[in-house]
Amino acid sequence: MHLGAKRLFRRALSFLLPMSFLGSSAWAEEAQRWQTNMAPGVTDVGAKVYDLHMIVFWICVWIGVAVFAVMFYSVFTHRKSLGAKASQFHESTKVEIAWTVVPFLILIVMAVPATSTLIEIYDTDDAEMDILITGYQWKWKYEYINADSENVSFFSNLSTSKDEIYNQVDKGQHYLLEVDEPLVIPVNTKVRFLITANDVIHSWWVPALAVKKDAIPGFVNESWTKVNKVGVYRGQCAELCGRDHGYMPIVVNVVEREEYDAWMAGKAAESAKLKELMAQTFTLDELVERGKAVYDKSCAACHGLNGEGGVGKAIAKSPIATGAMNGHLDAVVNGVPGTAMQAFGGQLNDVDLAAVTTYQRNGFGNNMGDMVQPIDVYQFKQGQ
Amino acid sequence: MGAHGPAKGISRWLFTTNHKDIGTMYLWFSFAMFLLGGFFAMVIRAELFQPGLQIVEPEFFNQMTTMHGLVMVFGAIMPAFVGLANWLIPMMIGAPDMALPRMNNWSFWILPPAFLILTATLFMEGGGPNFGWTFYAPLSTDYAPPSVTFFIFGVHIMGLSSIMGSINIIATVVNMRAPGMTYMKMPLFVWTWLITAFLLVAVMPVLAGAVTMMLMDIHFGTSFFSAAGGGDPVLFQHVFWFFGHPEVYIIILPAFGVVSQIIPTFARKPLFGYDSMVYATASIAFLSFIVWAHHMYTVGIPLAGELFFMYATMLIAVPTGVKVFNWVTTMWRGSMTFETPMLFCIGFVFLFTIGGFTGLMLSIAPNDFQYHDSYFVVAHFHYVMVAGAIFSMTAAVYYWLPKWCGKMYNEAAGKAHFWVSFIGFNLAFFPQHFVGLAGMPRRIPDYALQFADFNMWSSVGAFIYGASQLFFLFNVIRTIVGGEPVKEEKVWEGAEGLEWSIPTPAPYHTFSTPPQVK
Numbered sequence: 063m064h065l066g067a068k069r070l071f072r073r074a075l076s077f078l079l080p081m082s083f084l085g086s087s088a089w090a091e092e093a094q095r096w097q098t099n100m101a102p103g104v105t106d107v108g109a110k111v112y113d114l115h116m117i118v119f120w121i122c123v124w125i126g127v128a129v130f131a132v133m134f135y136s137v138f139t140h141r142k143s144l145g146a147k148a149s150q151f152h153e154s155t156k157v158e159i160a161w162t163v164v165p166f167l168i169l170i171v172m173a174v175p176a177t178s179t180l181i182e183i184y185d186t187d188d189a190e191m192d193i194l195i196t197g198y199q200w201k202w203k204y205e206y207i208n209a210d211s212e213n214v215s216f217f218s219n220l221s222t223s224k225d226e227i228y229n230q231v232d233k234g235q236h237y238l239l240e241v242d243e244p245l246v247i248p249v250n251t252k253v254r255f256l257i258t259a260n261d262v263i264h265s266w267w268v269p270a271l272a273v274k275k276d277a278i279p280g281f282v283n284e285s286w287t288k289v290n291k292v293g294v295y296r297g298q299c300a301e302l303c304g305r306d307h308g309y310m311p312i313v314v315n316v317v318e319r320e321e322y323d324a325w326m327a328g329k330a331a332e333s334a335k336l337k338e339l340m341a342q343t344f345t346l347d348e349l350v351e352r353g354k355a356v357y358d359k360s361c362a363a364c365h366g367l368n369g370e371g372g373v374g375k376a377i378a379k380s381p382i383a384t385g386a387m388n389g390h391l392d393a394v395v396n397g398v399p400g401t402a403m404q405a406f407g408g409q410l411n412d413v414d415l416a417a418v419t420t421y422q423r424n425g426f427g428n429n430m431g432d433m434v435q436p437i438d439v440y441q442f443k444q445g446q
Numbered sequence: 447m448g449a450h451g452p453a454k455g456i457s458r459w460l461f462t463t464n465h466k467d468i469g470t471m472y473l474w475f476s477f478a479m480f481l482l483g484g485f486f487a488m489v490i491r492a493e494l495f496q497p498g499l500q501i502v503e504p505e506f507f508n509q510m511t512t513m514h515g516l517v518m519v520f521g522a523i524m525p526a527f528v529g530l531a532n533w534l535i536p537m538m539i540g541a542p543d544m545a546l547p548r549m550n551n552w553s554f555w556i557l558p559p560a561f562l563i564l565t566a567t568l569f570m571e572g573g574g575p576n577f578g579w580t581f582y583a584p585l586s587t588d589y590a591p592p593s594v595t596f597f598i599f600g601v602h603i604m605g606l607s608s609i610m611g612s613i614n615i616i617a618t619v620v621n622m623r624a625p626g627m628t629y630m631k632m633p634l635f636v637w638t639w640l641i642t643a644f645l646l647v648a649v650m651p652v653l654a655g656a657v658t659m660m661l662m663d664i665h666f667g668t669s670f671f672s673a674a675g676g677g678d679p680v681l682f683q684h685v686f687w688f689f690g691h692p693e694v695y696i697i698i699l700p701a702f703g704v705v706s707q708i709i710p711t712f713a714r715k716p717l718f719g720y721d722s723m724v725y726a727t728a729s730i731a732f733l734s735f736i737v738w739a740h741h742m743y744t745v746g747i748p749l750a751g752e753l754f755f756m757y758a759t760m761l762i763a764v765p766t767g768v769k770v771f772n773w774v775t776t777m778w779r780g781s782m783t784f785e786t787p788m789l790f791c792i793g794f795v796f797l798f799t800i801g802g803f804t805g806l807m808l809s810i811a812p813n814d815f816q817y818h819d820s821y822f823v824v825a826h827f828h829y830v831m832v833a834g835a836i837f838s839m840t841a842a843v844y845y846w847l848p849k850w851c852g853k854m855y856n857e858a859a860g861k862a863h864f865w866v867s868f869i870g871f872n873l874a875f876f877p878q879h880f881v882g883l884a885g886m887p888r889r890i891p892d893y894a895l896q897f898a899d900f901n902m903w904s905s906v907g908a909f910i911y912g913a914s915q916l917f918f919l920f921n922v923i924r925t926i927v928g929g930e931p932v933k934e935e936k937v938w939e940g941a942e943g944l945e946w947s948i949p950t951p952a953p954y955h956t957f958s959t960p961p962q963v964k
Contacts, residue, residue, distance in 0.1 A: 093885045093897065099884075122807065132778065133774045133777060133796070140777065150716065152715075158768070162764060169761070169763060180756070184749045226498070228499055229499070233498065269884075283745075298885075301582070302578045308891050
């Protein structure tokens with residue numbers, strides 16, 4: 063009882079005083095329950111934006127208090143029911159000049175810090191590393207542009223389960239704000255983001271970094287961040303991009319430099335291993351096993367976990383999956399223009415393309431018995 | 447000519463050229479659209495009542511947000527103010543009717559088919575428009591459902607209706623003012639509508655151009671908005687917002703006009719600064735053409751452009767402030783009474799000013815990177831669209847309805863409507879500032895758990911606000927059908943203007959001989 067009252071009091075306090083969250087370090091990292099204000103975030107730019115936000119906010123509050131005080135004083139005292147007689151005054155050049163000039167001067171006070179902050183946000187020079195961010199319906203691709211070695215790239219998908227979304231199981235702590243593979247960047251390093259999109263317009267937004275930039279097909283936008291604090295920061299796509307707009311979160315894992323280097327070395331080793339796999343010949347079972355994992359992650363959302371269809375056509379007994387191999391590969395690699403079926407040729411590697419195609423031909427009762435090897439996929443792509 | 451009454455039966459409404467009949471049809475039509483758009487909003491708020499997907503799928507949720515926006519902007523608010531203009535402008539300037547009465551009939555009667563087409567898309571294969579009321583390409587072109595073509599056709603018809611309506615208003619105001627009614631003697635409602643009509647004529651063709659380019663991209667192989675074909679998706683946003691920003695003022699300027707009519711009546715005191723109100727309205731209209739890219743701060747426009755649009759946008763605060771100061775000083779040392787129209791107007795001044803403050807916050811480009819496309823924006827524009835346009839429209843109905851039909855609404859019911867609307871509205875939209883600042887994006891069918899509490903409040907508030915509009919409908923019908931006859935010919939003690947000089951209820955034909963304005 064006592065504890066409950068205390069909690070209630072704290073909650074009421076935090077509601078009345080947005081600032082009272084300032085002490086909480088978690089506040090900087092991700093949105094909190096009952097949060098009522100912007101967070102200063104974990105970058106110098108974010109802190110400046112926050113300060114500017116608060117300056118403008120308080121100016122508005124005080125103007126509002128003044129204007130509404132006059133209005134409500136009038137409403138409560140200048141009433142006919144209290145015997146107030148209407149005075150007939152109107153127009154006063156002095157007053158009218160004052161209430162035009164004073165707001166203008168206040169605007170200049172706001173414009174000065176706004177301009178300097180904006181100039182800083184636009185300064186993408188002297189970045190220590192570049193990451194190409196590409197928006198896809200409905201996931202993000204991160205590509206680390208390495209000058210002296212091969213680029214490392216991967217997709218980052220929502221990892222919240224359908225069961226959580228459809229209320230079959232309890233929702234986890236980071237419901238809808240969790241991904242299978244986060245963006246990893248080193249702390250205290252100026253990172254330049256090159257932002258674009260593959261299909262429609264998306265927008266890459268991480269509140270704690272104070273970065274929001276549209277990802278537009280055919281354009282490469284620039285933005286940057288320099289994070290001061292190790293941690294995990296979460297955001298979401300901010301521009302309506304179709305059905306699963308609400309389901310393409312962003313997670314940025316900011317780590318110490320050494321940890322970052324180790325992670326990058328691991329990613330490089332992974333892609334070297336993948337290269338080996340490309341040249342390998344797999345058995346049908348191996349392909350089907352790998353293919354199922356790929357299917358569940360990349361295809362099941364539209365085509366159903368059992369190939370029964372949904373937004374996309376059914377895979378089970380489909381003329382494509384039970385037809386000629388090249389036609390099937392064409393649909394998977396190039397997509398079907400004019401439909402929601404995307405071109406997966408650029409999204410999945412050749413091993414996964416081979417595996418998922420093989421799985422579709424042999425799973426769901428299709429039982430075609432044939433398979434396609436990574437090298438075949440590679441040749442199919444080359445032959446186009 | 448002689449005095450003749452309306453035709454009998456349905457032909458009265460189908461073939462009428464009478465500005466009052468057409469005004470009535472506009473008002474009822476817009477109210478029907480208000481309820482339809484409101485129903486879509488209820489679906490949205492019901493889904494957002496809790497995190498997780500409960501009621502609708504994301505695909506349909508997107509159709510609801512899109513249709514809610516389109517129906518409210520083009521079907522509810524704009525036609526409502528056109529209806530008001532039809533009823534009032536001739537009566538306020540001492541004209542017998544609109545200048546172009548047959549076109550007036552036509553501009554109303556093409557609206558219902560336009561919205562029939564738009565609503566029908568919901569039942570088509572692939573569903574209705576699901577790309578937001580701002581329909582950004584390429585989501586609305588290469589990735590749109592097939593029904594997008596019907597949507598484009600619908601927008602064309604609505605645009606045609608708006609352009610005809612506004613040409614009519616310009617022609618009426620310029621040519622049909624009674625002798626002695628100089629421009630600077632016109633009621634402010636007429637002034638704000640005259641300026642609005644010019645905005646409409648200027649920007650509706652731009653919207654038509656935008657949807658026509660979409661049509662070409664979808665069906666005729668052009669690439670206006672497709673980067674793959676050498677086009678530019680950002681071009682769409684420039685064209686859309688060149689229409690879209692003036693559109694915002696098209697919605698709010700007549701609302702300013704209404705409030706500027708009503709506050710002096712119940713303060714029993716002339717408007718503080720008539721001239722400065724006219725100049726402020728004209729300044730806002732001018733500025734509305736040079737601020738469009740503040741909707742696009744995050745698309746990557748160059749720094750110089752960003753700064754220009756930021757400064758220009760901030761400037762709008764000056765004439766808007768002048769308006770608010772004017773309303774407050776009009777109340778100052780008046781002799782106020784608080785009938786329902788006045789309550790809605792005070793609510794308007796209070797809440798619209800809050801919406802104006804958040805607008806100023808949004809104009810600051812570096813801050814907008816945090817606000818843009820978040821629920822903070824949703825809260826902002828509902829404060830100016832609902833508490834602005836719709837509150838003033840509601841005030842207008844309570845204010846002029848007794849003159850129109852000769853019956854008085856029930857004051858207690860009117861006040862109840864105000865207070866329930868006011869509480870419901872604030873409960874619905876104030877918490878949206880909080881979740882927006884905390885990082886909740888707009889147009890999402892489902893959200894992280896941190897946002898759950900305020901979203902639930904917001905939904906409850908929306909249901910209350912929605913229900914109170916049904917009560918409004920009941921109030922209006924009860925007044926028309928069984929209201930007490932208005933006791934005084936003038937209706938309101940403090941009302942000024944030609945529309946109050948005619949008999950109550952307003953006869954079918956008024957000012958057949960023009961009055962002399964001194």
